[in-house]
Amino acid sequence: MTAELFLEICCYGALGVIALSLLLALYRLLRGPTLPDRIVAVDMLSFLVIAYIAVLVVSTRNAAFLDAASTLAMITFLSTAAFARYIERWGNQSERDHREENAR
Amino acid sequence: MTEVLQILAALLVVAGAFFCFVASVGILRLEDLFMRMHAASKAGTFGAGLPLVAAAIALWDSSAAVRALGTVGFLLITAPIAAHLLCRAAYRCPDVKLSNNTIIDELGRQNVSDPEEDDK
Numbered sequence: 524m525t526a527e528l529f530l531e532i533c534c535y536g537a538l539g540v541i542a543l544s545l546l547l548a549l550y551r552l553l554r555g556p557t558l559p560d561r562i563v564a565v566d567m568l569s570f571l572v573i574a575y576i577a578v579l580v581v582s583t584r585n586a587a588f589l590d591a592a593s594t595l596a597m598i599t600f601l602s603t604a605a606f607a608r609y610i611e612r613w614g615n616q617s618e619r620d621h622r623e624e625n626a627r
Numbered sequence: 628m629t630e631v632l633q634i635l636a637a638l639l640v641v642a643g644a645f646f647c648f649v650a651s652v653g654i655l656r657l658e659d660l661f662m663r664m665h666a667a668s669k670a671g672t673f674g675a676g677l678p679l680v681a682a683a684i685a686l687w688d689s690s691a692a693v694r695a696l697g698t699v700g701f702l703l704i705t706a707p708i709a710a711h712l713l714c715r716a717a718y719r720c721p722d723v724k725l726s727n728n729t730i731i732d733e734l735g736r737q738n739v740s741d742p743e744e745d746d747k
Contacts, residue, residue, distance in 0.1 A: 526630035526637075530685070533637035537644035537678070544651035544674075551654050551663075559717035563664050566709065567654055570671035573702075574647050577678030577695070578640055586691035589682065593698040596675075600705040607712035610720050 534582040541575045558613075562606045569599040636685035643677030646670045659726035660717055668710035672702055 548571060552564035576592040579585075653666025676699045683695035717723045718734070725732060 526633040530633045530637040530640075533641050537640045540644040541647050541674075544647045547651040547655045557660070557720070557722045559660055559713065559720060559723055560663070562713060563660065563667050564654065566713070567650065567667040567671050570667075570675045570702075570706075571647055571651070573675040573698075574643055574678050577675065577682045578644070580682040580691075580695075581636055581640055581678065581685045584686065586682075586686055586688065586694070589679075589691060589694040589698065592679065593694060593701065596698050596701050596705070600701075600709050603709040604712055607709070607716040610713075610716040613720075 531582070534578055537578045538575065538582070541571055541578065545571050545575070559610055562603065562610070565606075566599060566603050569595055573599075632684055632687060636681040639677045639681035639684065643674050643681065645674075646677065647674035650674055658728070660723050661714060662726065664710055664714055664717075668706055672706040676702055 545568065548564050548567045552561055552568065555561040555564055573592045573595055576588050576595070580588045580592075647670070650666050650670030653670065654663050657663045657666055679695045679699045679702075683692040686692065686695075
């Protein structure tokens with residue numbers, strides 16, 4: 524009984540701490556000077572949401588949320604890889620534009 | 628037995644929340660994209676992985692445990708790959724500047740303070 528209470532208290536504390544971390548990462552997402560900064564923040568946000576879901580699973584004893592966590596992990600990887608491709612092309616593109624402007 | 632598992636799960640949850648908080652402070656305070664990425668990917672993986680292990684322990688159910696541990700394995704495999712891809716793309720992006728405190732830049736792209744030149 525005491526262990527169960529301890530687990531509940533730890534879960535609620537962890538939920539609060541992770542929610543605070545979400546706010547800090549959101550601040551970096553809004554402020555980030557460049558596009559890669561924002562993408563790192565988005566990556567971080569989805570990791571934090573996965574952690575939040577896992578703590579929620581422990582707290583509510585409902586295993587159905589685990590599917591959401593695994594799906595989010597897969598989507599995060601794909602989106603980060605796609606964004607990295609995009610930055611690579613976009614960075615080269617802006618460099619090329621710069622060079623063309625200098626040539627004129 | 629159940630109480631031991633519950634206390635173990637509670638400790639893992641607290642450790643995961645601690646890693647999440649450290650990672651978010653790092654992403655807020657560090658001065659360079661690559662330093663921030665170091666904090667985000669490394670501690671973010673631990674912060675998400677430890678609560679998932681805690682979920683597997685607390686539920687103590689084979690189907691839930693397989694899903695939770697499978698997600699942990701997936702995160703451990705894909706997070707370094709995603710960080711590497713993003714890091715490589717960002718290094719080639721001309722907008723991203725390295726911090727002034729950077730000691731060494733092996734690929735030698737831009738203004739890194741050279742300690743030998745500072746001595747002269």
